[in-house]
Amino acid sequence: xxxxxxxxxxxxxxxxxxxxxxxxxxxxxxxxxxxxxxxxxxxxxxxxxxxxxxxxxxxxxxxxxxxxxxxxxxxxxxxxxxxxxxxxxxxxxxxxxxxxxxxxxxxxxxxxxxxxxxxxxxxxxxxxxxxxxxxx
Amino acid sequence: xxxxxxxxxxxxxxxxxxxxxxxxxxxxxxxxxxxxxxxxxxxxxxxxxxxxxxxxxxxxxxxxxxxxxxxxxxxxxxxxxxxxxxxxxxxxxxxxxxxxxxxxxxxxxxxxxxxxxxxxxxxxxxxxxxxxxxxxxxxxxxxxxxxxxxxxxxxxxxxxxxxxxxxxxxxxxxxxxxxxxxxxxxxxxxxxxxxxxxxxxxxxxxxxxxxxxxxxxxxxxxxxxxxxxxxxxxxxxxxxxxxxxxxxxxxxxxxxxxxxxxxxxxxxxxxxxxxxxxxxxxxxxxxxxxxxxxxxxxxxxxxxxxxxxxxxxxxxxxxxxxxxxxxxxxxxxxxxxxxxxxxxxxxxxxxxxxxxxxxx
Numbered sequence: 001x002x003x004x005x006x007x008x009x010x011x012x013x014x015x016x017x018x019x020x021x022x023x024x025x026x027x028x029x030x031x032x033x034x035x036x037x038x039x040x041x042x043x044x045x046x047x048x049x050x051x052x053x054x055x056x057x058x059x060x061x062x063x064x065x066x067x068x069x070x071x072x073x074x075x076x077x078x079x080x081x082x083x084x085x086x087x088x089x090x091x092x093x094x095x096x097x098x099x100x101x102x103x104x105x106x107x108x109x110x111x112x113x114x115x116x117x118x119x120x121x122x123x124x125x126x127x128x129x130x131x132x133x134x135x136x
Numbered sequence: 137x138x139x140x141x142x143x144x145x146x147x148x149x150x151x152x153x154x155x156x157x158x159x160x161x162x163x164x165x166x167x168x169x170x171x172x173x174x175x176x177x178x179x180x181x182x183x184x185x186x187x188x189x190x191x192x193x194x195x196x197x198x199x200x201x202x203x204x205x206x207x208x209x210x211x212x213x214x215x216x217x218x219x220x221x222x223x224x225x226x227x228x229x230x231x232x233x234x235x236x237x238x239x240x241x242x243x244x245x246x247x248x249x250x251x252x253x254x255x256x257x258x259x260x261x262x263x264x265x266x267x268x269x270x271x272x273x274x275x276x277x278x279x280x281x282x283x284x285x286x287x288x289x290x291x292x293x294x295x296x297x298x299x300x301x302x303x304x305x306x307x308x309x310x311x312x313x314x315x316x317x318x319x320x321x322x323x324x325x326x327x328x329x330x331x332x333x334x335x336x337x338x339x340x341x342x343x344x345x346x347x348x349x350x351x352x353x354x355x356x357x358x359x360x361x362x363x364x365x366x367x368x369x370x371x372x373x374x375x376x377x378x379x380x381x382x383x384x385x386x387x388x389x390x391x392x393x394x395x396x397x398x399x400x401x402x403x404x405x406x407x408x409x410x411x412x413x414x415x416x417x418x419x420x421x422x423x424x425x426x427x428x429x430x431x432x433x434x435x436x437x438x439x440x441x442x443x444x445x446x447x448x449x450x451x452x453x454x455x456x457x458x459x460x461x462x463x464x465x466x467x468x469x470x471x472x473x474x475x476x477x478x479x480x481x482x483x484x485x486x487x488x489x490x491x492x493x494x495x496x
Contacts, residue, residue, distance in 0.1 A: 021216050021428035046358070047345045049458040051442045064442070066429075071363025073429060073440075094345030097466060098458075118173060 003043055004069055010039055023066070023075040033065065036076055037088040037095075045069045047094040052102050061108060084109035138166060141477065145174050149481030151248060152491035158472065158480060165472045165480060170465060175495035183455035188214060188288060188421055191452060195441075196282045198457060199493040201244065204237045205434040206441075207286035210455070212366060213443040214288050216428035218421045224410045226290035227368040231405045232301075233276065233285050234367070234432070235398045239308070240269040241435030242391045242398075245488045246316055249388065252482040253329045261315050265308065272304045290415025298406045305406065309399045320392040330385035334471040334483035337382050344467040347460045348437020349394065350487045352378045353386035360433040372404050384486040391488075423447060427454075436460040436488050459493035 004024065008016055011031055017024040028036055040047070045067035053062040061080040066073060078085060087110035089096050099110045100118040144155035153174035159167040179198055183191050195210045196203045208230055215221065222230070247262030270280050276295055277283035285291050295301060320326055336346070341354035351358050359376040361369045377393035379386035423445040431440045437460030444454040464487045471483050 021426055022213075022431075023429050044342075046342070048438075048440060049456070051454070051456040053444065053454055064427075066440075068363075071360070073364070073431065075429075092345075093343045093466070094463060097462060 004072055007039070007043065011036065023073045025075045025077070028076045028078060032086065033078060034086050034088055034091065036065065037091045040067045041091060043069060045074065047092050048073065050095065050098045050102060052106050052108065054106060061106060080108065083107060084111050086111050087113040089113050137161070143480065145171070149252065152489070154491050156480070156484065158477065160477055163477050165475050165477055168469045168472045170468065172465070172491060172494055175491050177496060179496045180455055180457060184451055184453065187450050191455065192287065195455070196284065198496055199490055200281055201241050201490060202237055202434045202436070202493070203282045204233045204285055205432055205439055208234060209430045209432040209439050209441045210443065211286045211288055212430035212432070213428040213441045217423045217426060217443065217445050218288055219424070220289040220416050220418060220421070222290040223413045223416065224368070225412045226414045228405050228409050229291045229295055229414065230286065230367045231369060231372065232295065232402060233283060235401045235405070236269060236273050238398045238435045239395060240266055240273065241488070242395050243269060243316065245391060246320065248485055249482065252485050253326065255325060258319055265311055265316065268308055268311070272301060272308070275304065276301065287415060288421050289418055290413070294414045295409065298409050302403065302406045305399060305402050312395055317392050317395065320388050326388060327385060330383065330388055330482070332383050333475055333479045334384045334486055335382045336467055336471050340467065340470050341382065344463065344470070346464050346467050348434070348464070349387055349390045350437065350464045350467065352376065353390045354382040355380040360431050360438050364431060366432060368405060371408065372401050374401050384482060387486045423449070434460055436490060437464060457496055459490070459496070461487070461490045461494045465489055465494060
């Protein structure tokens with residue numbers, strides 16, 4: 001069994017990977033993002049990015065976390081009921097800038113970390129959903 | 137006593153607007169803080185208001201150096217959602233454009249690095265060669281910067297005379313092998329200026345998630361062309377240069393060796409260029425609902441696009457771009473720690489930063 005094939009079991013998932021759009025997806029279910037990050041670190045996976053989707057109406061957000069193992073892109077979607085999720089920055093340094101960017105662009109709180117402005121300039125307010133301005 | 141030296145956002149040592157706050161003790165840099173966002177254009181959000189033709193033109197403008205790579209990555213993602221596969225000839229032309237862009241980018245970087253080393257004659261030589269690479273790109277595409285080559289299901293222009301392009305590549309190779317490669321691989325000037333500075337060790341490179349030549353110069357043999365091949369790369373032979381030292385010289389060596397590999401790939405692709413169509417000929421593009429992801433090895437490292445579409449929609453519902461400098465730049469903080477202040481311009485330039493890409 002390859003490392004990737006063993007991961008669903010290690011992550012406590014009863015469903016296998018699903019290949020879609022060039023990515024192997026796994027529904028993390030109740031798994032906390034920090035537990036996922038710890039398993040990815042243990043598997044020596046390379047963190048790629050987090051992609052944010054604002055869902056229609058008041059459905060909140062979906063964050064897709066991506067790691068790479070031996071050239072295979074892995075995806076883990078997390079549905080946010082509110083606007084906060086645990087930060088993984090202290091476990092995965094590579095997630096720093098993307099967490100800051102998502103906080104600035106979508107007003108999502110990554111709990112357990114502090115922010116400094118990334119893309120915004122002095123005088124701007126971090127944590128404002130910039131997409132709301134696009135909609136107007 | 138420590139003091140802070142702000143470098144940038146507008147500074148002769150920086151090619152684009154960004155800012156490094158260097159915390160120094162004497163001439164030694166103890167720490168650095170990076171500030172970006174001076175070019176932030178909100179392109180990802182703008183993409184949600186463009187149709188598939190417009191979004192291709194828009195994303196080509198994310199970067200002025202690797203513009204072709206952005207449309208290639210975007211089109212590969214959109215092709216998954218549209219159920220279109222480019223014909224073999226188009227895949228080869230995509231590789232040819234991608235490798236020419238890598239040559240152009242690496243030679244441009246070599247010129248800037250030479251200038252920062254104080255080697256201004258080499259700077260002029262590199263820029264002269266870069267012009268010739270751009271001539272080849274213009275001969276194929278008709279354009280020097282935004283090539284407009286990629287479309288869903290193929291490419292927009294054919295390579296009518298591969299032998300003529302091959303002759304141009306042979307000429308370029310001759311000039312690079314005589315002028316650029318020996319200077320960067322064996323010159324004692326380059327060695328003394330670059331060896332042992334700006335070190336990013338393998339452990340830190342993994343932790344920061346760096347990509348491209350920056351990762352390969354820290355001993356990580358990662359290259360998407362090899363790990364997850366796309367276009368015509370599975371049919372071409374090439375090496376992935378890796379250097380373990382992690383210093384500026386290792387980044388210089390990796391790029392110099394990659395120039396040689398790119399020329400080899402170009403020669404193979406031009407000689408093997410299969411006959412046939414350059415696109416699917418299907419002008420009616422229909423997208424299915426879903427998200428598709430594509431990754432491509434840009435000159436500076438891995439680019440990733442996530443594209444989401446809803447069936448029947450005119451525009452994408454989301455386009456997310458992860459560029460190489462976005463992950464490479466935070467590592468500069470670790471590279472400059474303990475360095476001499478005078479070395480910081482060269483160290484930050486050694487990752488070949490692109491803020492147009494990073495700020496999007």
